[in-house]
Amino acid sequence: MELLDAIHTRRSIRKYLSKTVPEEMIEIILKAGMAAPSAGNQQPWHFIVITDRASLDAIPGFHPYSKMVLQAPAAILVCGDPNGKKWPTFWDQDVSAATQNILLAARDLGLGTVWVGIYPEKDRMDGFRKLFALPDHIIPFALIPVGWPDGGFDAVNRFRPELIHQERWQSK
Ligand SMILES: Cc1cc2nc3c(=O)[nH]c(=O)nc-3n(C[C@H](O)[C@H](O)[C@H](O)COP(=O)(O)O)c2cc1C
Numbered sequence: 001m002e003l004l005d006a007i008h009t010r011r012s013i014r015k016y017l018s019k020t021v022p023e024e025m026i027e028i029i030l031k032a033g034m035a036a037p038s039a040g041n042q043q044p045w046h047f048i049v050i051t052d053r054a055s056l057d058a059i060p061g062f063h064p065y066s067k068m069v070l071q072a073p074a075a076i077l078v079c080g081d082p083n084g085k086k087w088p089t090f091w092d093q094d095v096s097a098a099t100q101n102i103l104l105a106a107r108d109l110g111l112g113t114v115w116v117g118i119y120p121e122k123d124r125m126d127g128f129r130k131l132f133a134l135p136d137h138i139i140p141f142a143l144i145p146v147g148w149p150d151g152g153f154d155a156v157n158r159f160r161p162e163l164i165h166q167e168r169w170q171s172k
Contacts, residue, residue, distance in 0.1 A: 001107075001108050003104075006104050006107045006108050007104065008155045008156070008157075009107065009153040009154065009155045010103055010104055010107040010153070011112075011153050011154055011156070012113075012114040012115070013112025013113060013114055013147070013149045013151070013153075014068035014114055014145075015068070015071060015112075015149070015150040015151055016068075016071045016072050016073065016112060016145075016147025016148055016149065016150055017147065017148040017149070017150050018071075018073070019073065019147075019148045020051075020073045020074075021073055021074050021111060021146055021147060021148070025109055025111065026049055026074065026076070026146070028105060028109065029076075029102050029105040029106045029109070029111070029146070030047055030049075030076070030102070031105075032101045032102060032104070032105030033045070033047065033076075033078070033098040033099070033101050033102040033105070034098065035101060036094070036097035036098040036100075036101045037094075037097055038090070038094035038097065038098075039086075039087040039090035039093070039094055040085075040086050040087045040090075042085045042086060042087055042090075042091075042094065043094070044080055044081045044082050044085050044088075044091045044094050044095065045078065045079065045080060045081060045094065045095050045098050046079040046081055046138060047076050047077065047078055047079070048076070048077040048079065048132055049074065049076055050074065050075045050076070050077060050132075051073065051074045055131060055132070056069050056070070056072060056074075056075060057069075057070055058131055059075075059127070059128075059131070059143065061127070062123060062124060062126070062127025062128075062131075063116065063118070063124050063127060063128075063143070065116065065117075066116050066143060066145075068114060068116075068145055069116070069143070069145045071147065072145035072146060072147045073146070073147050073148075074145070074146045074147065075143055075144060075145045075146060076102065076143070076144040076146060077128060077132060077140060077142075077143055077144075078095055078098065078099050078102070078141045078142045078143070078144060079095075079134065079138050079139060079140055079141055080092060080094075080095045080119070080138070080139040080141050081137065081138055081139070082137075082139070083137040091139075092119065092141065095141045095142075096141075099115060099141070099142050099144065100115075102144055103115060103144065106144075106146060107153065110148070110149075111146055111147065111148065111149075112146070112147055112148065112149030112150075112153075113144050113145065113146050114144070114145055115142055115144060116142060116143040116144065116145065117142055118140045118141055118142055118143060119139055119140065119141045119142070124140075125139070125140050128140035128143070
């Protein structure tokens with residue numbers, strides 16, 4: 001699949017078939033995540049691959065917008081690890097880039113995903129910290145449920161020329 005097609009047809013997929021995702025595919029998309037740019041190439045991320053049904057089913061108990069995970073055969077918990085890094089304040093931008101790479105790589109493989117935000121909402125972070133036994137310095141950033149989509153990938157056009165400014169800020 002061409003990259004631009006993947007970008008324009010990546011959708012948040014919240015309904016999945018009851019079919020497992022091969023481990024090799026999870027590794028491919030994680031490899032894409034780790035290929036992301038990061039400040040000073042510091043790569044301040046960790047990823048927890050979750051397939052345990054009881055763990056997945058516990059997540060909506062503390063995250064109000066994560067009910068799709070009840071159907072998902074797997075999810076990736078993307079975490080930040082700014083501790084001791086040269087550019088610690090950039091960690092969330094670094095980890096966002098990795099998250100987007102994962103979504104796009106999954107789209108390329110025909111897998112459905114959705115970026116479920118965690119950081120900086122304290123209640124959600126606390127819930128993930130507890131359920132997945134995260135060390136104190138590891139920051140739960142986003143959950144990415146992964147599954148085979150029950151439905152299609154629609155292209156959308158969100159292009160808004162009025163948001164583009166040539167050379168300097170110009171109100172339109
Ligand atoms: C930072 C962030 C947090 C998000 N959190 C959630 C969430 O908690 N639950 C959810 O269902 N979707 C979540 N989304 C997905 C957005 O709702 C979705 O990207 C947006 O509606 C656009 O739709 P699209 O992804 O299909 O283009 C989040 C997306 C981002 C970037």
